Amino acid sequence: MNKKLVCAVPLLATAAFGLYACGGDDHHDNDISSVKNVVVIYAENRSFDNLYGHFPGANGLQNVTAASAQQLDRDGSVLATLPKIWTGLTATGVTPVITEAMTANLPNAPFAIDDPKGFNTQLNVTTRDLYHRFYENQMQIDGGKNDKFAAWADSGGLVMGHYDTPPDKLPLYKIAQQYTLADNFFMGAFGGSFLNHQWLVCACTPTYPNANTSVAKGSISVVNPDGVSLTVASNSPASALSGIPKFVNSGNLTPDFYAVNTMQPPYQPSGNAPASGGDPALADPSVATTLPPQTQQHIGDLLNNAGVSWAWYGGSWGAALQSRTVIGGATNSVPNFQTHHQPFNYFADLAPGTANRAQHLLDGGTNGSEFIKAIDAGTLPQVAFYKPQGNLNEHAGYTDVASGDQHIADLISHLQNSPQWKNMVVIVTYDENGGFWDHVAPPKGDRWGPGTRIPALIVSPYAKKGFVDHTQYDTTSILRFITKRFNLPELPGLKSRDDALVANGGKAMGDLTSALDFSR
Template identity: 80%
Template sequence: MNKKLICATPIAIAAAIGLYACGGNSNSKPTLSSVKNVVVIYAENRSFDNLYGNFPGANGLQNVTATSARQLDRDGSVLATLPPVWKGLTAAGVTPVITQAMTVNLPNSPFAIDDPAGFNAPLSATTRDLYHRFYENQMQIHGGKNDMFAAWADSGGLVMGHYTPNADKLPLYKLAQQFTLADNFFMGAFGGSFLNHQWLVCACTPFYANADTSVAKTSISAVEPDGVSLTLKSTSAASALTDVPTFVNSGNLTPDFYAINTMQPPYQPSGNKPATGGDANLADPTVATTLPAQTNQHIGDLLNNAGVTWAWYGGAWSNAISAVQNNTANVIYGANLSSPNFQPHHQPFNYFADLAPGTDNRAKHLLDGGLNGSEFIKAIDAGALPQVAFYKPQGNLNEHAGYTDVAQGDQHIADVISHLQKSPQWNNMVVVITYDENGGFWDHVAPPKGDRWGPGTRIPAIIVSPYAKKGFVDHTQYDTTSILRFITHRFNLPNLPGLTARDSALVANGGQAMGDLTNALDINK
């Protein structure tokens, strides 16, 4: 092929045949600066082993032994069986109906939720929710042994459940086969969605000043001197086989007032209503779960300073705002779990003072993703995405156990990827698909020892791009902050303080700094 033909070849085609347009010779590669668009798609609550434990070439369930997988009771003894799945395996009204009684005496080992010879609950069935909280996650990880997931759960043996998907059952599995699957990617913070969304955008943990003299004082957790373990009630069941654990106070705040479990945004749409007679754009500040506005620096601030365009696309965002304005906000305040099940605590930028209602910053950057992602897809199809775009699917499409299933969310994200691949911006795009946290599901890989906040349990991540290595399993150590590292690296931004602190802690504990996802790309770094 002559040079003129090479230079006329679209980059997606050129990459597929080992050539790069106008690169000078057939062995040249694009550089990181060739990436013009970064898209982050943030799903919910799945550990790596839960969905990708059988993925060929990945560090999955084939590396698990009977000894390494077995769960311990609260006293450290080996459980004879897994505890029953308290309140049943499937959510109310779901077929198949799998009651608590049907889950008694499960072997102390991982099991396939969708096993035809077992529970036969497909990816389209909604299972019950599980603990996914800050202190409980650390207690389950048990110093890296991952052997107390069942002991410190409210869902019993369900923590050990996984699926056995393939490319025919799970659309994103097919994309993982075609592009890059990261199998050493950890959630940025211990615990749940609220905190991990904060770490996605600022690598920081929110703070509630003077919480001990505020309405939130009852939300301060009772924690043992180790700083990791919750204090048990004297009446708590001694064995995981008997009942769920009960704590003196598993609250939303640490003893020194950091917000670690679900707090609601100070601005609407929020999980808390406006104060009676107060500003309709605000959440009632006298409710204990309303977090005061945060002022930490976030990735949006850095992008603004660098002149890089960006936006957060919240699925059903406008629908949620309309519900508040029309006083039909029961869809938000928790009384209605039907579609689209908008989740206010999944909208991390809505906690920051510089993105308050009425600001130009908010109008430019907090955008409606539309019902079923329709507005986000319009921007994709028009080639109108900003340089950095975050997309959060609405609740019924995010794969969260307890209120939705894996199948429809997975298909939705695959459909979005299909639009991205046809977009005018695709040739210079990197898409990162990942999950905010593990949702309480066990994983066999020990998280690297970092700082006080994380990283937590391993989760799936897929990198989809014309530049992504094809059919590649990336074993590089990553966590949620690796997304921020990639954006920082690509656009030459200063490091957020949390990124530097995380790497310092990893190294101090004998480990290595987190990767920035560039190893998943076939580029000259």
């Protein structure tokens, strides 16, 4: 047996692959300083069960019982069936078309989207989008029971969909079999992409000062006294079987002016155009969704102070700066650049015209071409973040799983052949669950998260091979690893998260080192 896996017990289901699974920190005394490059690849909107629910040795769908999976209605009663998938399973303009009527009377249970005997909607087909918002996510989690995903969704029964993902269909699945898959990794914040990108880079939630006297006052959410649920509108359908829920106001801001749902960067490229006659490098501040520049400390600040090189590579960033026509777009459009996926573009110390911005916010190129050039040349900085362009990020509603999964697998192939590979750690994860159900309850942390469980792969010469890591992680674990490796000060949000986890009877988040073995 491989000495790296001495802690592991062979699993019958995985024997053919030589895979083992164990949890906790079993690595030998290590020297983390041997890691010279950390690469973070950040995909979109998939729960763990949605893609890896059948992964051998993982805490997946084989551990789900009928009772633990059944969804409740808004009044707490058990739903007789799942609600219809409102507007249908497939995205607008996508074939084959799975209509709303075709989704009636689904059993109240998880189902395979790609089941040949069912909807037969394969990984290369774009499904419709689902709610993935801050308060709605907490209402779906329902205190850890995960039993109201269908109740508080705009997509009905689609929340319970997953893929069988055989290895021959999902390239990253094969890579997960070769390296480490973390099956207890949670999104850093409740809700959507905007907030989770912020937690990736600063472990913080953005603010909109004096929002109640600003153009954004209409986006202040109306929240119940519990602080975690939205106030339901009087005309909201009483049952999830009758229609999509309605709220008094599910806005982008909290009542105390934190930005939790999608706001646009104050700098271009932004979803909001420059003001007429204004600075073309800025977004129009008079638009309600333009977030004021943020001043919190982020990981880039700490790396700069320590003299550690770093960069954020945005896929099609350069194209988006050249032309607004590539920002957003219809289903399966190319490149469908997503402005709220560029978290450093919200910070004042990375404003247009600064040397900080020129050095650290780099064009990843369309289809990742510029990022790949840096990989192949061995010129990646010590810490590199890569965000795929929209059509390659796996986000339901505007792209499919297969395209993004193949893109990331191709990137890993380049990384494995890079001159920097021998001292590299690559982390591949998803920003959030995209509204898809997962059966594992997130640990109770602070006001902001963690939220629903998501997949994470650790790919490295140092990664334990064929290993399923059960250690508790979340998005902030990436920051913890970078902090530990480069001996950085701790961002305040990391300590407050751990303090809250412990205060709630849990344990602090791991820093990913349980997935590594430096004894080779």
